[in-house]
Amino acid sequence: MEFLVLVLDLIGTFVFALSGAMLGVRRRLDLFGVLVVAFAAATAGGMTRDVLIGATPVAALSDWRYPAITLAAGVISFAWAPLIERLQQPVRMFDAMGLALFAVAGTQKALDFGVPPPMAAGLGMLTGIGGGIARDVLLAQVPLVLRAELYAVAAFAGAAVVAVGHWLQWPPMPCAIAGALLCFGLRMMALRFGWHLPVALQSGGDGEPPDAMR
Amino acid sequence: MEFLVLVLDLIGTFVFALSGAMLGVRRRLDLFGVLVVAFAAATAGGMTRDVLIGATPVAALSDWRYPAITLAAGVISFAWAPLIERLQQPVRMFDAMGLALFAVAGTQKALDFGVPPPMAAGLGMLTGIGGGIARDVLLAQVPLVLRAELYAVAAFAGAAVVAVGHWLQWPPMPCAIAGALLCFGLRMMALRFGWHLPVALQSGGDGEPPDAMR
Amino acid sequence: MEFLVLVLDLIGTFVFALSGAMLGVRRRLDLFGVLVVAFAAATAGGMTRDVLIGATPVAALSDWRYPAITLAAGVISFAWAPLIERLQQPVRMFDAMGLALFAVAGTQKALDFGVPPPMAAGLGMLTGIGGGIARDVLLAQVPLVLRAELYAVAAFAGAAVVAVGHWLQWPPMPCAIAGALLCFGLRMMALRFGWHLPVALQSGGDGEPPDAMR
Numbered sequence: 001m002e003f004l005v006l007v008l009d010l011i012g013t014f015v016f017a018l019s020g021a022m023l024g025v026r027r028r029l030d031l032f033g034v035l036v037v038a039f040a041a042a043t044a045g046g047m048t049r050d051v052l053i054g055a056t057p058v059a060a061l062s063d064w065r066y067p068a069i070t071l072a073a074g075v076i077s078f079a080w081a082p083l084i085e086r087l088q089q090p091v092r093m094f095d096a097m098g099l100a101l102f103a104v105a106g107t108q109k110a111l112d113f114g115v116p117p118p119m120a121a122g123l124g125m126l127t128g129i130g131g132g133i134a135r136d137v138l139l140a141q142v143p144l145v146l147r148a149e150l151y152a153v154a155a156f157a158g159a160a161v162v163a164v165g166h167w168l169q170w171p172p173m174p175c176a177i178a179g180a181l182l183c184f185g186l187r188m189m190a191l192r193f194g195w196h197l198p199v200a201l202q203s204g205g206d207g208e209p210p211d212a213m214r
Numbered sequence: 215m216e217f218l219v220l221v222l223d224l225i226g227t228f229v230f231a232l233s234g235a236m237l238g239v240r241r242r243l244d245l246f247g248v249l250v251v252a253f254a255a256a257t258a259g260g261m262t263r264d265v266l267i268g269a270t271p272v273a274a275l276s277d278w279r280y281p282a283i284t285l286a287a288g289v290i291s292f293a294w295a296p297l298i299e300r301l302q303q304p305v306r307m308f309d310a311m312g313l314a315l316f317a318v319a320g321t322q323k324a325l326d327f328g329v330p331p332p333m334a335a336g337l338g339m340l341t342g343i344g345g346g347i348a349r350d351v352l353l354a355q356v357p358l359v360l361r362a363e364l365y366a367v368a369a370f371a372g373a374a375v376v377a378v379g380h381w382l383q384w385p386p387m388p389c390a391i392a393g394a395l396l397c398f399g400l401r402m403m404a405l406r407f408g409w410h411l412p413v414a415l416q417s418g419g420d421g422e423p424p425d426a427m428r
Numbered sequence: 429m430e431f432l433v434l435v436l437d438l439i440g441t442f443v444f445a446l447s448g449a450m451l452g453v454r455r456r457l458d459l460f461g462v463l464v465v466a467f468a469a470a471t472a473g474g475m476t477r478d479v480l481i482g483a484t485p486v487a488a489l490s491d492w493r494y495p496a497i498t499l500a501a502g503v504i505s506f507a508w509a510p511l512i513e514r515l516q517q518p519v520r521m522f523d524a525m526g527l528a529l530f531a532v533a534g535t536q537k538a539l540d541f542g543v544p545p546p547m548a549a550g551l552g553m554l555t556g557i558g559g560g561i562a563r564d565v566l567l568a569q570v571p572l573v574l575r576a577e578l579y580a581v582a583a584f585a586g587a588a589v590v591a592v593g594h595w596l597q598w599p600p601m602p603c604a605i606a607g608a609l610l611c612f613g614l615r616m617m618a619l620r621f622g623w624h625l626p627v628a629l630q631s632g633g634d635g636e637p638p639d640a641m642r
Binding site: 024025027028029030031032033034036037039047051054056057058060061062064067077078079081137138139140 | 479480481482484538541542543544546547550551557561564565568569570571574575578580581584624625626627628
């Protein structure tokens with residue numbers, strides 16, 4: 001079981017690193033810039049979670065496999081960028097798997113550190129989407145995960161299953177599996193059917209730069 | 215007294231969450247993206263302060279009222295965006311109150327953790343303006359708090375009163391009240407009279423993208 | 429020796445603060461905004477490192493000289509912006525010195541906190557380039573350090589010398605000097621001869637905004 005979790009965690013790291021590297025390639029970063037963005041995309045979520053709950057030194061710094069896998073993903077993206085663009089369908093499926101696993105594992109770790117269930121679910125979501133946020137902030141664009149088809153929602157739903165299960169004192173492993181499946185399923189269905197959350201009605205026209213509202 | 219501080223703190227959280235949510239609505243984020251930006255705007259300042267001084271797990275993760283209030287602010291903004299746009303005047307007043315309280319409380323907490331007074335004042339300012347910075351960075355714009363009418367200055371002035379008072383070993387409560395009043399007053403006056411700090415003279419034309427200066 | 433390190437560290441802080449302040453001036457921030465960006469540019473790398481390894485409260489908050497030097501750099505940039513623009517050549521040399529020192533000292537500190545050598549080298553690089561990243565993220569542009577002539581590479585090379593030396597149990601001081609010289613030399617040569625890392629080939633045209641790849 002633990003081996004499975006480790007494998008999934010490393011797959012998630014790899015796919016998130018891939019997404020960061022691909023975006024870096026498109027923005028014309030050089031090889032090293034691509035690697036930095038790949039590492040940020042793969043580990044920022046978990047690092048932020050660890051820093052906020054005080055689990056330092058953060059996990060991504062004590063296991064050499066994370067930088068190694070990130071390096072591999074970065075070099076692969078760099079060398080075969082056009083090929084990976086064409087593989088978008090499988091990459092998205094792996095990305096949804098990574099999201100599901102990160103959300104569930106992040107929630108579990110926060111619960112283990114004594115964070116109350118509602119906030120633990122939030123931290124689990126952050127673990128899942130934090131990498132994508134860091135990647136997009138580094139590249140000066142509004143994070144896609146805040147706009148994409150049920151991306152953050154799926155992460156939160158999966159995390160919430162784990163948090164509620166903990167609160168009801170259910171056994172953790174079935175909750176983790178159920179949460180991961182819910183997150184993965186929601187995300188894949190949202191992609192397939194183009195599900196979106198509603199966007200608010202506005203008074204003025206759209207797209208104008210927001211003026212000073214503080 | 216403590217009840218008053220709690221109420222003001224929650225009001226500050228609410229108003230900062232409101233400002234984040236409104237900006238998210240204008241940028242066409244979906245409901246969940248709006249909630250994430252609202253939470254970042256309301257809690258990033260305090261979370262950064264707690265992380266830098268080592269007060270982990272950070273406060274915003276151990277009290278359920280912060281996510282609850284943020285959720286409320288996000289849903290309200292989402293549902294009644296046009297209405298809130300029209301209430302700009304009261305929202306700005308509450309925002310100035312939140313700024314004053316966050317700056318003063320942030321300074322006090324940093325002092326309690328043994329940070330020397332000059333840096334404690336800086337951390338207090340960061341507690342006040344950090345949420346606005348996180349909100350704007352997430353939405354890929356230059357933080358308004360770095361350009362707005364005496365926004366950061368007011369936060370720093372209020373924080374400095376608390377820090378100097380601590381250094382002179384004055385009683386903390388009157389210092390906190392004086393600092394909060396100074397911050398609030400400065401900010402409201404700057405808004406009313408359009409006070410700005412000077413902008414530096416430049417050699418070239420304005421507005422051109424900065425080239426490589428490292 | 430320690431005095432030399434301190435002097436170089438303070439020079440590095442000063443030059444990084446200068447680079448942040450100059451960019452803030454160009455983006456028309458007011459005096460206070462300029463100071464905030466200067467402080468971020470000078471200390472974000474070290475603060476991030478300290479937070480990730482759990483060395484809190486972070487060093488930049490326990491020594492008054494860092495804010496003092498940042499303040500000086502900010503005021504100088506603000507008052508004599510056109511002059512400093514003309515001094516670009518010496519500023520770049522000092523910046524390369526700051527980069528070299530930050531990278532080497534950051535690696536050493538991470539090793540002292542028990543971070544394994546490969547990740548310690550990464551943290552050392554982050555210490556060197558983190559300030560530039562924070563500066564550019566605050567000003568909503570893609571970090572220059574991810575694109576500039578061997579900037580991150582030089583930092584990593586210097587950091588790697590220290591990490592490898594630690595792993596081989598060589599004496600730390602010569603390793604630190606060798607690492608700093610390598611970083612400084614690489615960066616200066618890259619500037620002089622316009623060395624760049626390769627940028628990946630892409631399938632489509634360049635410059636188009638990246639669409640949804642998650």
